[in-house]
Amino acid sequence: MGATPCTDGITIEFGCQIRVELKDGSLESILKAFCKILPEILRDFIQKIVVGFGESAMAQSRKPFCCDECGNDKEFIWKTRHGKETKILTVFQWLRLEQLQVQCKRCGHKMYITRKLLGMERMKRIPPETYRKLGLVGSLTTYRVAKKIVSMFGWTVDKMTIWKSVQKTAAEIDFQLDEKGLPLGEADGTGVGIKGIAKRGKELKVFVQYKSGGGVRVAGLDIGDYNGSWDKLFGKSVKVFRKFSRFLLITDGDTSILDSLKGKIKVLVQRCLWHIPYQAKYVLWQDGVKSKGKEWLEVMSELMEVCAIRPLVDCQKTIEKMIESKRKRLDAVIQHCLSKGYTHTASYLENARLICLRR
Ligand SMILES: [Zn+2]
Structure with a gap:
């Protein structure tokens, strides 16, 4: 030897x-x-x-x-x-x-x-080639199952090591815009609290970019306050944004970090229609309208109709006609709320109308 x-x-x-x-x-x-x-x-x-x-x-x-x-x-x-x-x-x-x-x-x-x-x-x-492999397995299933899977192939690794590997691998991942992708992206917050996070009022914010071959890729990921800054989501991509001659960004988040790129980036504010009836429950409660009562059902069912999307309509003229009719129905709901003194609901819907049904 x-x-x-x-x-x-x-x-x-x-x-x-x-x-x-x-x-x-x-x-x-x-x-x-x-x-x-x-x-x-x-x-x-x-x-x-x-x-x-x-x-x-x-x-x-x-x-x-x-x-x-x-x-x-x-x-x-x-x-x-x-x-x-x-x-x-x-x-x-x-x-x-x-x-x-x-x-x-x-x-x-x-x-x-x-x-x-x-x-x-x-x-x-733990060398990178080891923790990255463990990190991949650990991120796809529970740590208990991950341990079981790796043990089937002769590894003897405890759950804690797998957990640490997932953390380490995740810390290395850096999301940002891809200059070879399409100049089109969407960013949204989940609006729902995250499991496993002690602090309340935090949501997951995701920024996706459309790929030229179809589909989307994650260009940003952040955990932040519901109404907090979106700087972290877009910050890493500012340099790449600059490389595009123009970019269309659809979001209802805070885009002030991109102010220096005005003219290059067109920000289209779009509130997902699903949010409207969902948040209306909260403003109706603020106005003291009894949940599931006659009045509550009347307003909610009307809003559900207004916000429902008919996926099979592909004629532009029909769509325009439908939007016009929806706008009228929404105006009627707002008038109704005003006459009943539901001030929170009325001003909330007034605001949503400006954002969503703008031509
Ligand atoms: Zn020496």
Whole structure:
């Protein structure tokens, strides 16, 4: 066993002797036994290779690493090839590796070179290729099921590690507008509280951009206050917005961050019709109208009719005629509310009328 330099890297011979006890020769038993010995083989395998590369590095006059203190990359001496153990999570499982330590001959600084040789960041236990895979599995199902799934493939990872991997992966994801996409986007808040968030009054805001090949892509994602700023949603995309000669943005959110792009961006304020009867319940309550009472039903059923969309109508003239009739019906509801003294409802609908049924 040992490392020999070859044309492209080094060659390492690896031999191992394993003792396995099996009750029978079924494939299931053999695979079970393999899963048991895997950590041991894997650890020895990685350990030997790291030591091999460590020795090869130390044999070079100029090392592939340098002293953290003085920057020297030439003169080092070995302290140990089998030092203090460190834990690293591979895609198979947690492994304990004995660290390689060298000492700088120039300043006397002692340092571990295991992670440097493995191409890992200092102090980090979970490399990106591991947490990204776990993060993907963990984001698609519950952590309990994710643990079950990974264990089926021989991983032994606890739920906490999967949860952390999802967080880490998510933190790396950065959404923004794609300059190759269409100059058309929509942004909306869910208007519904988020599960798992202690603070109330927060909603999920989503900004989507239409793709040239059809469909949409997420260009922004933010958790913010119901009536809060939308800066975070659009902020990362301001530079890309600039690259478009014009852009149509449909939203009822705050777009003040895009004010410098006026002329380039046309913002179309569109309140989803679904919101109107939904929010009307609240203003009717403010006006003291008894829920599900005769008066309440009259106003609500009328609003439902006004806001209902007929999906099969594709004739422009018919649509215009329908909007005209809807506008008249809405005006009648507003008049009715005013005559009854439902001031909150009347002014709410007046406002909605301006936004939604504008030509
Ligand atoms: Zn040094």
